[in-house]
Amino acid sequence: MGTNRLEAFSDGVLAIIITISVLELRPPHGTDLGALWSQRSIFFSYVLSFWYLGIYWNNHHHMLQVTERVTGAILWANLGLLFCLSLFPFATGWMGGTDFARLPTAFYGVVLLLAGAAYYVLERLIIVSQGEHSLLATAVGRDLKGRISLVAYAVAIPVAFASPLAANALYVAVAVLWLVPDRRIERVLAARESGHGRD
Numbered sequence: 001m002g003t004n005r006l007e008a009f010s011d012g013v014l015a016i017i018i019t020i021s022v023l024e025l026r027p028p029h030g031t032d033l034g035a036l037w038s039q040r041s042i043f044f045s046y047v048l049s050f051w052y053l054g055i056y057w058n059n060h061h062h063m064l065q066v067t068e069r070v071t072g073a074i075l076w077a078n079l080g081l082l083f084c085l086s087l088f089p090f091a092t093g094w095m096g097g098t099d100f101a102r103l104p105t106a107f108y109g110v111v112l113l114l115a116g117a118a119y120y121v122l123e124r125l126i127i128v129s130q131g132e133h134s135l136l137a138t139a140v141g142r143d144l145k146g147r148i149s150l151v152a153y154a155v156a157i158p159v160a161f162a163s164p165l166a167a168n169a170l171y172v173a174v175a176v177l178w179l180v181p182d183r184r185i186e187r188v189l190a191a192r193e194s195g196h197g198r199d
Helices: 004-023 033-037 040-065 072-086 088-097 102-130 135-140 144-162 164-177 184-198
Strands: none
Touching: 004 040, 004 072, 004 088, 040 072, 040 088, 040 102, 040 164, 072 088, 072 102, 088 102, 102 135, 102 144, 102 164, 144 164
């Protein structure tokens, strides 16, 4: 089975998740800047979650570009990832709606950790399916950035109970780490295309 249906389904689910997230934003009741400022926690949470969903969409797209076939295990792993991502609107609303209270901030970290782990499992299953010398395996290597992200989420969860601000700083730091689009897969694809051009 090819990747077209999997990618189309995943794109559709991500679009719905983003739509649900934005529908959680409510306009302030007042008409002055103070009323707008009172919504800052909710807005920041939404921006952070939108940022993360964009990161996952971008990297998921690139990963499927170098995936030649889809197995049953890959389908289930992809569903697992989408399930974890579908928790973002709930976690976002809870954290922002409570002005970054300790438990909601920690729960947001749990959702980030689950999503990161689910993505890692999906990536590994694709590599197992295609072989250790596949394009994806060559592109991600040891996936240091992905592992650092998982460690940061795991650290941020207990930190949230002491300092929600510090936990959010870690969440933002990981998002910044992924802000520059991951060029590893693009470089591998470009190398393959240039190699074909010389044949």
